[in-house]
Every structure is written in C-alpha cells, then in structure tokens.
Amino acid sequence: MPTAKVRKAVFPAAGLGTRFLPATKAQPKEMLPLVDKPIIQYGVEEAIQSGITNIIMVTGRGKSAIEDHFDVSFELEHLLETRKKKELLALVRQVSDLINIAYTRQKEARGLGHAVLCARELVGGEPFATVLADDVIDAETPCIRQLLDIYEFFSAPVLAVMEVPPESISAYGCIDAEPVSHNGSKNKVYRIRDLVEKPKASEAPSNLAIIGRYILTPDIFDSIDKVEAGAGGEIQLTDALKYQLRSRPIYAFKFDGKRYDAGDKLGFLKATVEFAMRRHDLGGPFREYLKGLKL
Secondary structure: OOOOOOOEEEEEOOOOOHHHOOOOOOOOHHHOEEOOEEHHHHHHHHHHHOOOOEEEEEEOOOOHHHHHHHOOOHHHHHHHHHOOOHHHHHHHHHHHOOOEEEEEEOOOOOOHHHHHHOOHHHHOOOOEEEEOOOEEEEOOOOHHHHHHHHHHHHOOOEEEEEEOOHHHHHHOEEEEEEEEEEOOEEEEEEEEEEEEEOOOHHHOOOOEEEEEEEEEOOOHHHHHHHOOOOHHHOOOHHHHHHHHOOOOOOEEEEOOOEEEEOOOHHHHHHHHHHHHHHOOOOHHHHHHHHHOOOO
16 A cells, blocks of 8 residues: 655744743744745745655744735735836745645644644645744755655654754753664654653753654654643644554654754854855855854
C-alpha cells in the first residue's frame, strides 16, 4: 500500500510571544521581520518549496496581522499600481499568491499538543507536517522536504533533531533512540525508543534535541486526546508522541542545515545579521559597516 502523500502543514501560531515584550504587545511575534520578511513567511516558503499545497494556521487573539499579511490588500495594491511601483506591487502580490491558507483558533494557550489538536477538523484523516515558525532553518534542501523523504521511505512519523551542547538540552524535548542505516548513512536516521521533555543535563538520554519540524500521522490526534495536561494545564506534543510510540514506530532525522531560534532575542539577532549578510542587495554594504564597528 503506497504511503499517503503529505499535502498539508499546520503552523501553531497562537503563542503570546512574551519573550519579545513590549514589541509583541500589539503585534504577533510571528510578524517580527527578519531583515524585511516576517518570521512566519520563512516557514511558509519552506513548506511550499517542500511540495506542501495547503497551510493551516492555528492562531489566537491578536493574531489578525498574520491573516492580513497573507491576504490580498486591495488598497495597497491600487496605491502601488497608480504610483507605477511595479517591483513593490509584484512583491506584495507574491505574498498573497503564495498558497492556500486556512485559519482556526486556539481559544486559550494550552500547549503545543493542544494547538495541533485544534487543526484536527481541517487536517482530516491525512498525514501532515507541523512547523514551528520560531525555528528558522536555512538549508539547501528545505528541512520539511528532508523529513518527507524519510517519511515516504518508512511510512511513519518523523521528527527533526539536532545535536545540542549538554548544558542546553534542558530547553528542549530530547530523544532516546538507536541509529538506523539509511541510504548509506548511519548517523542521520534514528528509531525513537523514548522522548523526554526538557530533561536535566544529568538525566538526558542523548544530546539530540527535537526541533520545530514534524511529519505526523492522523492517529496523533487520538494520542493527544489521551494524554493528561502537565504544568500550567498544557498538553505537550512530546507526551502525545510518547503515547503514540506504544502502537507504532516513530523516527528522527538529523537534518542538514542551520537552525536559528528566532523566538529568542539573541537567536533573532544572529539570524538578522546572517540573513542580511547573504543578501545580494545588502550583503556588501552591511559587511563593510560591520567591519567598521569597534568591537
């Protein structure tokens, strides 16, 4: 039986963005610009480049700017048209023409597992990608596409992982896993034995941290339903995956690429500098400016 194709990607975007206050008091953190593009647009473009055809945004109160960004702006387009600003007009239209986007609301912040559950009706009985837009991943082959290749081979859920220093592992979900040979590689694909949410460094089963890219199968919704809420009434996706492990294999893939934590101030600043330096229109002058700084 052929593996069901992944056509949809869920973007949980209902978080309050408290780490970026006061900037996020009146605008979603997902709309903070990395150079000149909102954080969330990088994730949407990655999904498109990976072959995804439908996006499901799980939003909350105060997130209408996300909907507006990906919608048609008649007034702005008309203004640019009358002022003969063709390049800017093409740029604006490109955003609204990107992909089909549906929206659903997470009425209260009850954790990542609950946010994914909110997308159940729109996902239906299909496998789907889940993208945490805070994790901006720069990669030659889009990270989601890399995961899809593993999913299509094993017909099982796949999580993106990366190695982190032991002192940082307590900030992540972590896997206990055994390497699996795949396409001649022995240290990229893992079959997961267990998952631990934010372990102490001394108790972590490995230094492989789960990053915000997942390929999930529809039975995850039943698993989310069955797990109990943890601290603060939050339902963790890691707990649901752990429950799902009882009945099916789950894999992890150490992806190729560089991940930036744009949900963290320092990570956001690093991403801004590095993305700006790569730009053909900004890179040269920006590099010269940085060289002139007395550091």
